[in-house]
Amino acid sequence: MGATTSEGATPDREHRAPDDPHRRAVYGLALAALGVVYGDIGTSPLYTLKTVFDPSGGLPLQPANVIGIVSLIFWSLTVIVSLKYVALILRASNHGEGGIMALLALAASSVKERRRLRHGLLVVGVMGASLFYGDGVITPAISVLSAVEGLEVAAPVLQPYVVPVTLIALIALFLLQKRGTAGIGAVFGPIMVLWFVVIAVAGAMNIKDAPRILAALDPFEGLAFCLHHRWLAFVALGAVVLSLTGAEALYADMGHFGARPIRLTWFAVVFPALALNYLGQGALLLADPAALQNPFYRLFPSWMLFPMILLSTIATVIASQAVISGTYSMTKQAMQLGFLPRMNVVHTSAREIGQIYVPGINWTLLLAVVAAVLGFGSSTALGSAYGIAVTGTMLITTMLTFFVIRYAWHMNWALCVFATLFFFVIDSMFFSANLLKVAEGGWFPLAIGLLIFTVMATWGRGSEIMAHEAHVRAGTTPLRPFLTSLLTKKPVRVEGTAVFMSADPDGVPHSLLNNLMHNRVLHEHVAFLTVINEPVPWVDNARRLDIQVLGDGCFQVTVRYGFKDEVDLPAALESCRQSGLKFDRSTISYFLSRATVVPTPGTGMALWRERLFAIMLHNVGNVAAYLRLPADRVIELGARIEI
Template identity: 50%
Template sequence: MSDAISAPAAIHTKRPTSLATLTLGSIGVVYGDLGTSPLYALKESLAAASAGGALTQPMVLGVVSLVLWTLFVIVTLKYVLLIMRADNHGEGGILTLMALLQGVMRRRFTAISVLGMAGAAMFYGDAMITPAVSVLSAVEGLKLATPAFEPYIMPLSMAILIGLFVVQRWGTAAVAAWFGPVMLVWFCVIGIGGLMNLIGDLSILAALNPLLGIEFLLNHGYAGMVALGAVFLTVTGAEALYADMGHFGRKPIKLAWMSIIFPALVLCYLGQGAMLLSSPDKAENPFFHLFPEWALLPMVGLAMLATTIASQSVISGAFSLTRQAIQLGLLPRMEIRRTSETEKGQIYLPRANWLLLIAVLYLVFAFKSSSALAAAFGIAVTGTMVITSIMAFLVMRTCWKWPLLVSALVIAPFLAVDTIFLSANLLKVFEGGWIPLAMGTALMVIMITWQRGSKIVAQKSVRDETDLDDFIRSISTSSSAVRVRGVAVFLTANPNSTPTSLMHNLKHNKVLHEHNVILRVVTEDVPRVPNSGRASVEVVNDRFTRIVLRFGYMETPDVPAALRQCAAGGFAYNAMNSSFFLSRRVIRAGRPSDMPRWQSWLFVNMAKWADDASLYFQIPSGRAVEIGMQINV
């Protein structure tokens, strides 16, 4: 573990050294969701505030005030200045927080795991809704050009989404090079559009007074709370600042927000508010009305590009989160493909990609408009933010060693704001908000089941194994086994026990290789492990060697590549004379079962669904030998 603490040193050399390059990259990848919120956030907030009635000046001023202060409090104060300090060797995200806390809170391991799983499940809900609502809101701008486009909005939106998910297999490197410049143009354009309308009516600057937002909430009761839930749409991408911190670093993300993103968003929202003060009839789609008629179609095209980028960002985030969940033992193994030889974060998970596409297309087909989808949007994000606040408090207490009173005073205001927004969004449960809750609950059940079932399987496997040292002593005096040339690598979870695959090979084939490696693969509580700490080699005798390979939870294990690094420890790996022996466990529901019948059935089917260990560990198929065994759970 101690060797793994310096993991970031192994990856810094691959990052661009230019602060400007990193800042531009963060604008394209990190801020896509936040940057496209002006397409629908203020429109939905004002629609909720007016409840179908006339739009008044106090409504516009109050809602715009809430929007601006929500951006400042949640994004600037909470995430940029506070939460981003809680990194695990440069990496961020809800599962990174979980790994960070599990390293110091062993007694509350289960509680921390449940919090992390809940946050991850909510993020998946966000990943399903973001592409649907973002692309729909952009394509709906075509209706302003001519109503004749209306029948084509859904088919065009679904075509864009299908195309986006289809190209994932080729990686995002070539497309991502354009993300930063396109989003930089987007922020400049929306800022200029807002400024042009702001100059026409400076009275909207009164919305900078937070008391107007509070007064609006006090005077509008239930409608005010519903509007507050819609206001939260302005910060739906805030979690990405934290989740993507490892790709760009804290400083470029902060610089991008303070110098470009925040000013552009403030100008855009103020501009929409100024326009609506003089033309409340444009409330149906205030964003596109910021621009003159001749610029409408170009803006729709730019908005489609921006929303596609926003969708790509959350898809990439879902891939990264899935890999972390697999490494941390929360999900079954899935095929993980590297789409870049130089960038570790660029990966593609075919199964996760197609499942996500099915969920997104279902949402578009079921809701049919961005306004209908907006009701389901906020709950997933607010739920994640509440969990992040709770876990950040625990980090302050256990990792930073802050006094209880100081930690509580710092986090309480943010937790209160998050809870208020969550309460406001829960009012929309029956209008579609139940979807992310249902999806999140289902994903949590899946994670808990897989974690529990895997623990039971591991316990039963170890129970049937014998001590390795005793086995080695006994085999050295036995001549019944045929000695064959070559190296046999036996994967096991416990390097002190004799692997089941070794026992079965000896029992049924009566064969023992010239050299035998007992190999354990460990996932550390750090994002990446440097090459210097990758492997530990223990030569037991001239026939047996113990090797432990360590990978970070942000890495895709490559066992053959790691074994090639073991020469300094006394083990020379040669792919041509090595065979990998793996235990292929056939999981069946036992009677009686160690889990409830429904959970046992679910785990058995998830085990069937999991990819082979040889594929996951990148072991060549021609060098892998799988020996079956049956385990009842």
């Protein structure tokens, strides 16, 4: 796998590169990016300051504290988002793609000769991906709940309806997922432009009432706050980090929009709007401490409250949609990298290749989100659960980036250590501050992350053991000598084409052995097909297929996919016609081996993990559907494997 040292794509990705000015205008991509990338971080002002000064945190609402907190928020946005993500990590392009899975593949590839180090990076990367699922649960819950809480401000009598309205909005959102986002995606950008303009103007209007809040632009105000309060300041960092939620999306969505539009929108629109709004909320709290009930909504006059509640709810739904879609994409990448079982993936758009829907993940997320809303009941309570997933992912991203800039980019050792240590210390402080809130709700995303990590690690290890067992078995029955011997005996040949799926291209597929044992025939055309998932986002069409003619109507076919490619075996096989493998889609038969795992004590995995792997293998996923094989042309033949 090759790595690039700039935001551009590697040659095999250039024909898809979203930064190509000949394909799309940068400003059009920037508008689209506003509607997808910034929904999460853009709606953070709804709950950040309210959570920081929540009485349970112990930080008194005093002018010096308000200025210090706003200063910490402003400079956190500057250092973490502007410097770390926008200036540095957006350069870690994996063939034009971003996100923790793409970064993991890039980091692991850069140290592929060091097996132990590579294995350690894979473990750390999977931990980061697992925490992302925790973020995928908390973000919709806290975002929509914080928006609907505006009803309490507009009319306190409506307070009992906050949770029910939130649940109705979230359930409707998840029910609509199977229809895709193509129809509503076009309006996301303009709505978020309106959102950022409104919150910027509201913030600026309040700054003029207490201009001393502008002292927060001085980084020494934040430093003085930390030195003065020490422990309370450390605790407050756990809430300050809420202003950074969604920063990971800047990198994760790089493949959709390109680095340049994301940088443009951040510096031209999002950062100024967020800075003005946080400064405006700080100014409001200086002028009216009673506004702490909900400093965001108190920025607006009473006649604007209901329109703002509506706009906020729409904006948070957009933020939730981005996270939900990101979870689908993460799941698909994890499946193709071998960390999750193959689940049903529905393509919701015939034109947009990245628009997918994973039913199993959708309903699992919905149940978890509903549980979070009912269990925590308010955005302030959810704030305690939110930060730990975000900061954990940020910390792991920093660790993986070190191996990319050092071993893939070959930058100076001292520079790599200094840059990584600088961000590592900051991320560690945020993460440590959130560890204090484990008992208050931080356990929730940690529990989700631990569950997902167990599933991913068990599936990855179990798949390795099964592949090894298949290789050992294949080693005793090499394909070419077996085929030569078989054809010498002149077996009965029947019309049609048979495709035998094989994990090892050099071994005899068990499905072929079983077919010969039971049916005692060989098809006129036979293809031994192996699918290889490479640790790159995209495989160029020129490298997609490798076809070897074995003679007498037999072929060996290897199909390669990247973790962002759309898997479609029938479509890929169309190219085989040029090599003589002619077939009719309506008569072709796909032979698959369906393994039954028998957990046995030994050197594989712990027995409970082997049993978990066996359950997942038996109950989760449909390989034929994943490969997009026609259901009426698939024949599955069983095999038992002890691990």
